[in-house]
Amino acid sequence: MRKHVRIGLLGCGTVGEAFAELLVERRAAVADVSDITLDLVRIAVRDPDKPRSSALDPKLFTGDVHDVVKADDVDVVVELIGGTGPAGELVRTALSSGKSVVTANKELIASQGPELFAEADAAGVDLFFEAAAVAAVPILRPIRESLLAEDVRRVVGIINGTTNFMLTRMMSDGLSFDEALAEAQRLGYAEPDASADIEGADAASKIAILASLAFNQAVPVDGVSREGIVGLDREDFELAARFGFVIKLLAVAERFADPTGGADAPGAIGAQVFPALVARDHPLASVRDSFNAVFVTTSAAGELMFYGHGAGPRPSASAVLGDVVGAADQLLRGRHRHIPVGPTASLRPARELVHSYYVRADVDEAPGVLSEVTGVFGRHGVSIRTVDQRGSEQQARVVFITFPAPEHALDSALSELSELAHVRGVHRVLRIHA
Numbered sequence: 001m002r003k004h005v006r007i008g009l010l011g012c013g014t015v016g017e018a019f020a021e022l023l024v025e026r027r028a029a030v031a032d033v034s035d036i037t038l039d040l041v042r043i044a045v046r047d048p049d050k051p052r053s054s055a056l057d058p059k060l061f062t063g064d065v066h067d068v069v070k071a072d073d074v075d076v077v078v079e080l081i082g083g084t085g086p087a088g089e090l091v092r093t094a095l096s097s098g099k100s101v102v103t104a105n106k107e108l109i110a111s112q113g114p115e116l117f118a119e120a121d122a123a124g125v126d127l128f129f130e131a132a133a134v135a136a137v138p139i140l141r142p143i144r145e146s147l148l149a150e151d152v153r154r155v156v157g158i159i160n161g162t163t164n165f166m167l168t169r170m171m172s173d174g175l176s177f178d179e180a181l182a183e184a185q186r187l188g189y190a191e192p193d194a195s196a197d198i199e200g201a202d203a204a205s206k207i208a209i210l211a212s213l214a215f216n217q218a219v220p221v222d223g224v225s226r227e228g229i230v231g232l233d234r235e236d237f238e239l240a241a242r243f244g245f246v247i248k249l250l251a252v253a254e255r256f257a258d259p260t261g262g263a264d265a266p267g268a269i270g271a272q273v274f275p276a277l278v279a280r281d282h283p284l285a286s287v288r289d290s291f292n293a294v295f296v297t298t299s300a301a302g303e304l305m306f307y308g309h310g311a312g313p314r315p316s317a318s319a320v321l322g323d324v325v326g327a328a329d330q331l332l333r334g335r336h337r338h339i340p341v342g343p344t345a346s347l348r349p350a351r352e353l354v355h356s357y358y359v360r361a362d363v364d365e366a367p368g369v370l371s372e373v374t375g376v377f378g379r380h381g382v383s384i385r386t387v388d389q390r391g392s393e394q395q396a397r398v399v400f401i402t403f404p405a406p407e408h409a410l411d412s413a414l415s416e417l418s419e420l421a422h423v424r425g426v427h428r429v430l431r432i433h434a
């Protein structure tokens, strides 16, 4: 027998409208495969008088969010407002009113996930958030379910669609930073406040969520060190290409072995977001436009790759709709899924994490300058793999590629370099992902 589940939607912007349209479009097909009929009964927005999609009944819209989160005729609330306030309070009210919640809000889950999971558990309802990390790509459920018994060592990937789209357009088509960002915003990839994308905060939230689930330790988003793509220029792209690299915004989380514990002891976690040089023949180098890819390394399964659209209204709506069907199914079976939250992770500071580096500097063209500079690197324990020097009679542009060294070693080398009279400036430092 067909069962009806009533959906209340909070927010009908870029993702919310695509979700509502997809629900209308796929409603009959979902009912055919699942015996569940999803009824969209109410949509709360900031401005109910704004023109909306012609696929949506104007009578569904309200300007009062409580018409959704407290309504007796809503079973599942879909939160697509974004941000932590008022979205956090609304999610809490919905959960405590006995409604399951589906959200795409990575900022909220990364900052308040453990508390919200506990509130969902206490209320006996579900809180699903597949679209919060890597949009259309099913990755959270595989990590939580298929890899539950696995020992996950590392999660690394391109997990922000906006910046990957921008970097692709800037490198391949010569677009300026502002042109590429405007195009990403037009296509609905960017966050309502795009600084979250370009400054790395969005990727930091996502890697905190992925790492918390993968390592079963709560990784606070504040513990993720981050750098975005602001300031990268044409010369960076040209030099990267000359050395056989592309530039990608990467997110990396790694669980280090606990030297004092057994193999299963929860070792410290390092979590970072940074623009990196990626070798042209590395699989991540071919991830272009708004596509994302995540490699998960486990002890038994080895390396797994998840790939697909990481941003955009319809891909994100697809993940939200999948969660809504899952939440509706659970509700009808009278079940909810407990989300385990391990202890708060012990985080390894970024300064102790090890990378190879690309360093671009301007130095005076004079005898002995290069050996003086390489001597500084050597004194701080940073070995140089290659040096490329080009320039005029007065000044040279030098690119150093180093062997792996901890970040504190590079930082102290750079600070001594900045004191040298012959060093005109260190213009860029990028980590290299091998």
Ligand code: NDP
Pocket (backbone or CB within 6 Å): 010, 011, 012, 013, 014, 015, 016, 044, 045, 046, 047, 048, 050, 065, 080, 081, 082, 083, 086, 104, 105, 106, 107, 131, 132, 135, 188, 189, 190, 191, 192, 310, 311, 312, 313, 316
């Ligand atoms: P938008 O800014 O496009 O839409 C926000 C919606 O929320 C609008 O409909 C707005 O109403 C409504 N709203 C805002 N404030 C309130 C309020 N106080 N009360 C009621 N309604 C309110 O956001 P997006 O669709 O871009 O993002 C939504 C969420 O999806 C975010 O958490 C984002 O991180 C996430 N996400 C986005 C992806 C993407 O590719 N863009 C992918 C995956 C997740 P009104 O229309 O009247 O202004």
Ligand code: HSE
Pocket (backbone or CB within 6 Å): 131, 132, 133, 134, 135, 159, 160, 161, 162, 163, 189, 190, 191, 197, 202, 310, 311, 312
């Ligand atoms: N702004 C985000 C991105 C949306 O570009 O990846 C998907 O989470």
